[in-house]
Amino acid sequence: MYLTDEQDMIRKLARDIAKEKIAPHAKHVDETGEFPWENIKVLAKNGLFGIHVPEEYGGTGADMVSHVLVIEEVAAACASTSVALSTQALAIAPFLIGANEEQKVRYVTPLARGEVLGSFGITEPGAGSDVSGLRTTACRDRAGYVLNGRKIFITNAGESEIYVIVARTSEHRTRGVSLFIVEKGTPGLFFGKKEDKMGIRGSATREVMLEDVWVPEENLLGGEGNGFKILMEVFNETRPVVGAQALGIAKGAFEYALQYVKERKQFGKRIFDFQMVQAMLSDMAMQIEASRLLVYKAAQMIDRNDKEVAPYSSMAKCYASDTAMKVTTDAVQLLGGYGYIKEYPVERMMRDAKITQIYEGTNQIQRLIIAKHLLEDKKLQLS
Numbered sequence: 001m002y003l004t005d006e007q008d009m010i011r012k013l014a015r016d017i018a019k020e021k022i023a024p025h026a027k028h029v030d031e032t033g034e035f036p037w038e039n040i041k042v043l044a045k046n047g048l049f050g051i052h053v054p055e056e057y058g059g060t061g062a063d064m065v066s067h068v069l070v071i072e073e074v075a076a077a078c079a080s081t082s083v084a085l086s087t088q089a090l091a092i093a094p095f096l097i098g099a100n101e102e103q104k105v106r107y108v109t110p111l112a113r114g115e116v117l118g119s120f121g122i123t124e125p126g127a128g129s130d131v132s133g134l135r136t137t138a139c140r141d142r143a144g145y146v147l148n149g150r151k152i153f154i155t156n157a158g159e160s161e162i163y164v165i166v167a168r169t170s171e172h173r174t175r176g177v178s179l180f181i182v183e184k185g186t187p188g189l190f191f192g193k194k195e196d197k198m199g200i201r202g203s204a205t206r207e208v209m210l211e212d213v214w215v216p217e218e219n220l221l222g223g224e225g226n227g228f229k230i231l232m233e234v235f236n237e238t239r240p241v242v243g244a245q246a247l248g249i250a251k252g253a254f255e256y257a258l259q260y261v262k263e264r265k266q267f268g269k270r271i272f273d274f275q276m277v278q279a280m281l282s283d284m285a286m287q288i289e290a291s292r293l294l295v296y297k298a299a300q301m302i303d304r305n306d307k308e309v310a311p312y313s314s315m316a317k318c319y320a321s322d323t324a325m326k327v328t329t330d331a332v333q334l335l336g337g338y339g340y341i342k343e344y345p346v347e348r349m350m351r352d353a354k355i356t357q358i359y360e361g362t363n364q365i366q367r368l369i370i371a372k373h374l375l376e377d378k379k380l381q382l383s
């Protein structure tokens with residue numbers, strides 16, 4: 001795809017940093033589960049945290065295409081680090097969509113500069129795919145609200161300073177949903193232990209408990225009852241970002257496997273020379289390129305403020321993450337026994353790929369969204 005000079009420059013910057021500063025620590029981050037603060041500092045120093053955030057709120061002011069390019073490059077080196085970046089985008093998005101000027105200046109600026117991390121608390125024990133089933137409550141009290149409930153699987157929780165919490169202000173399934181800003185250190189806000197995960201092991205995933213957490217009225221984001229609508233708009237913007245993460249993981253595994261099959265010999269030849277291996281590599285290359293086009297297309301639609309982006313964001317996320325799972329599994333296969341050994345990075349990449357099919361809406365949910373648009377006979381721009 002054609003990239004502008006600015007997009008190309010940002011990609012090169014991200015690629016250089018990812019290869020030189022981030023990739024060398026990826027194995028360590030995976031093995032120890034240490035939160036990759038050093039990588040985060042490097043990305044923040046180079047202005048890569050707020051790529052898609054306007055300059056007046058501390059960002060770089062670049063477009064969404066530039067943002068997905070950065071995520072792709074970082075994910076190819078270390079998926080755990082890319083999750084910190086993509087979650088920051090998830091935390092910033094509700095502010096850019098629904099916050100007032102004062103909230104944007106106060107909260108987006110430090111997030112966009114990477115000075116602090118943010119988290120978005122949506123999921124609950126009884127509300128995963130069905131967000132409208134959430135039970136966390138926010139009740140009016142003393143010129144503010146009191147929040148009670150429990151959020152699970154919250155990325156960056158414990159490490160983040162700023163939390164956007166989705167809570168119920170009335171019983172209406174969608175119009176009773178509101179968003180609240182809760183700062184770390186607020187009395188009654190507690191974190192669970194770090195979850196022991198299959199992949200993205202450096203990323204911190206914890207429960208967030210809210211026990212009589214009082215926040216002032218100013219911490220209501222986007223007005224009472226508007227939370228569900230904002231949430232859906234947020235997902236339209238963040239699903240291509242998860243698609244880019246999946247694309248990066250697939251690219252990282254493919255590049256490693258390609259190099260390997262060109263060097264490894266069996267039956268007196270490079271394994272690259274076997275046609276069955278070539279067919280696998282060609283399929284992998286095609287699927288990666290198709291994912292890339294879908295991710296960039298959704299990003300371009302966001303840049304154009306195209307209101308029909310929802311099914312394309314779902315396609316980008318769903319196809320790229322299915323591709324990441326397939327390509328990383330095939331990369332392990334192409335390395336034979338070595339692929340199954342932790343010394344080689346494709347094993348880590350295969351574990352890291354799996355989450356991209358699950359979070360930000362599972363891939364079944366993405367297929368439901370695409371089908372809903374087909375049912376409504378909305379004109380999909382399929383060319």
Ligand SMILES: Cc1cc2nc3c(=O)[nH]c(=O)nc-3n(C[C@H](O)[C@H](O)[C@H](O)COP(=O)(O)OP(=O)(O)OC[C@H]3O[C@@H](n4cnc5c(N)ncnc54)[C@H](O)[C@@H]3O)c2cc1C
Nearest residue numbers: 120121122123128129153154155205358359360361362364
């Ligand atoms: C590492 C990690 C990080 C995460 N980070 C965050 C975060 O930062 N913030 C946050 O709020 N959440 C986060 N999540 C939660 C994540 O978004 C949810 O786990 C996900 O949306 C699925 O919800 P669930 O786990 O409750 O699964 P369920 O909704 O219980 O789904 C279980 C299975 O049923 C299928 N299913 C459910 N409904 C349907 C349907 N209608 N049709 C077909 N199939 C269906 C699903 O696709 C899935 O296969 C994270 C999760 C993980 C594991």
